[in-house]
Amino acid sequence: MKKSKLSGLWKKAAVMSVAGILAACMGVTVGAEEAEYKDTLIVAEYGDSDSLDPQKNVSHEKIMRELYEGLLEIDAETGEFVGALAESWEHSDDYMTWTFHLRQGVKFAASGKEMTSADVVATFDRLLDKENAGRYTQNVEFIDTVTALDDYTVEMTLAYEYGAVEDTFTQACTYIMNADYLEEYGSDIGFDPATIDGTGPYKLVSWDMDEEVVLVENEEWWRGEVGTPNLIFKIIPEEASRAMAIETGEVDVMDRPGVDDVQRLEETEGLVVFNKPGYGLHGFQFNCSEGRVCADTKVRQAIVNAIDSETICQALYGSIGETATHAPLAPQYFGYTDMGVQPYDVEKAKELLAEAGYEDGMELSVMTYDGYNKGVELAECIKANLADVGINVTIEAVDGATFTAAVNGITPEEMPWDMFIMGFGGLGGLDCDGCLRRVFVTSPDGLNTNNYGWYSNERVDELLNGAIVEMDQDKRREMYAEAEQIVYLDDPVAVYFNLRSSIFVMTDKVENFSMSATQRVEFEKIKVRE
Numbered sequence: 258m259k260k261s262k263l264s265g266l267w268k269k270a271a272v273m274s275v276a277g278i279l280a281a282c283m284g285v286t287v288g289a290e291e292a293e294y295k296d297t298l299i300v301a302e303y304g305d306s307d308s309l310d311p312q313k314n315v316s317h318e319k320i321m322r323e324l325y326e327g328l329l330e331i332d333a334e335t336g337e338f339v340g341a342l343a344e345s346w347e348h349s350d351d352y353m354t355w356t357f358h359l360r361q362g363v364k365f366a367a368s369g370k371e372m373t374s375a376d377v378v379a380t381f382d383r384l385l386d387k388e389n390a391g392r393y394t395q396n397v398e399f400i401d402t403v404t405a406l407d408d409y410t411v412e413m414t415l416a417y418e419y420g421a422v423e424d425t426f427t428q429a430c431t432y433i434m435n436a437d438y439l440e441e442y443g444s445d446i447g448f449d450p451a452t453i454d455g456t457g458p459y460k461l462v463s464w465d466m467d468e469e470v471v472l473v474e475n476e477e478w479w480r481g482e483v484g485t486p487n488l489i490f491k492i493i494p495e496e497a498s499r500a501m502a503i504e505t506g507e508v509d510v511m512d513r514p515g516v517d518d519v520q521r522l523e524e525t526e527g528l529v530v531f532n533k534p535g536y537g538l539h540g541f542q543f544n545c546s547e548g549r550v551c552a553d554t555k556v557r558q559a560i561v562n563a564i565d566s567e568t569i570c571q572a573l574y575g576s577i578g579e580t581a582t583h584a585p586l587a588p589q590y591f592g593y594t595d596m597g598v599q600p601y602d603v604e605k606a607k608e609l610l611a612e613a614g615y616e617d618g619m620e621l622s623v624m625t626y627d628g629y630n631k632g633v634e635l636a637e638c639i640k641a642n643l644a645d646v647g648i649n650v651t652i653e654a655v656d657g658a659t660f661t662a663a664v665n666g667i668t669p670e671e672m673p674w675d676m677f678i679m680g681f682g683g684l685g686g687l688d689c690d691g692c693l694r695r696v697f698v699t700s701p702d703g704l705n706t707n708n709y710g711w712y713s714n715e716r717v718d719e720l721l722n723g724a725i726v727e728m729d730q731d732k733r734r735e736m737y738a739e740a741e742q743i744v745y746l747d748d749p750v751a752v753y754f755n756l757r758s759s760i761f762v763m764t765d766k767v768e769n770f771s772m773s774a775t776q777r778v779e780f781e782k783i784k785v786r787e
Contacts, residue, residue, distance in 0.1 A: 297487040310447025325432035325455035331774035366460035366475035374405035379436035393430035424686035458781035537682035546669030559609035592689030592737035618647030624674040666706040
């Protein structure tokens with residue numbers, strides 16, 4: 258059996274994401290050994306989770322990642338896969354059998370039960386259940402069997418060769434759940450604190466949806482004590498209100514400040530702004546379902562050519578250092594290919610519209626959501642640009658609940674918009690499979706559970722389904738490059754705008770602010786001086 262590490266092709270992408278950027282955000286530590294610290298860390302969060310079930314969650318994962326852990330994780334300094342709940346692991350020479358040796362003495366936070374191989378098997382049995390397929394079942398379809406060899410040893414056999422096995426086990430959907438809770442609560446897990454039990458640094462005390470999430474330290478956490486025993490997320494959707502909360506000291510850390518607030522907050526005494534390139538993109542995705550105007554490739558190409566995404570990005574996000582995208586995924590991912598900014602050519606756009614039969618113009622409906630920085634302003638820029646080529650845009654700004662419902666497994670008849678705002682990124686790992694195959698391969702059931710705009714291209718399906726079962730990493734790169742060329746330029750799936758930055762604001766009393774290799778804020782390490 259062979260011990261597996263992250264391949265050299267991946268290390269550069271992983272290491273560049275975090276190493277060497279945290280010192281300025283640690284807070285003042287002089288005399289810290291004599292300092293007194295708060296017992297509660299309060300975080301202003303822009304939006305709540307739709308579920309705290311890792312196999313169902315479709316919103317952000319900040320809160321969930323404080324509750325659960327997976328078998329593996331990626332080391333921020335080396336870029337290698339390292340053990341989390343699995344202390345060690347190995348694979349057979351043909352990569353078709355994987356054996357995981359679990360840490361002993363790991364306790365679930367709520368029940369106090371020791372985690373064993375039975376919990377790992379139950380977790381994957383649920384995730385792999387084809388009769389009751391979940392949101393992320395397709396992510397693990399490469400697994401054939403999951404068997405407990407003893408209380409602390411799990412053997413997984415693969416159904417076919419798979420090029421990103423270890424990366425999958427760092428993703429949130431594979432976080433290990435309590436087998437007893439799975440049996441007792443079933444599909445009700447994730448909505449009530451009584452149903453949530455993970456091995457993470459905190460356990461859930463109370464959850465007032467869209468208001469406040471209260472967590473308390475898991476005193477049996479196998480990694481040791483957390484920095485602050487109580488962790489509260491205050492859900493504050495409005496940018497101005499979040500800024501006020503950090504300025505007045507109501508909260509210790511603020512997520513996602515408004516673009517217009519960043520410079521002022523940087524200059525505010527007592528505050529520190531953390532800003533680094535993120536792993537996600539903003540864009541407006543096309544509704545490609547049958548019968549919609551954007552089902553026509555020429556219409557989509559015309560819209561892409563009619564929008565000056567680079568100028569828009571500079572105008573809206575240049576002040577915080579965000580740049581226009583050069584691909585349908587961020588540069589940190591394995592498989593990324595730089596293709597430059599999407600073209601801006603008004604005359605070409607008019608030609609394409611005429612070829613599509615819209616030489617006299619057309620109507621287009623666009624949905625946006627202000628949970629994305631400058632989401633409404635982006636839609637207004639799209640409207641202005643498209644007017645130049647005879648496309649009349651109607652904008653509808655929706656609330657968070659409506660946005661989530663629109664990308665949570667509906668039929669084409671339930672989606673009234675031709676374009677809609679979207680964030681693009683992976684699921685916690687660093688392989689581009691999570692950014693591409695999950696969301697761009699043809700929907701198997703006609704719902705937009707993951708492929709939010711019903712995009713369908715036979716060659717893209719062939720490339721993405723083929724790349725993930727290719728074991729030669731250089732060949733995988735070639736296949737991903739071709740697929741990216743198609744979805745970004747030839748048969749575009751979206752109009753892409755900005756490579757998002759990860760921006761947090763904190764008081765200068767915050768110590769040990771850090772991010773994992775996959776940009777998870779490690780709230781469990783933070784301490785706040787009185």
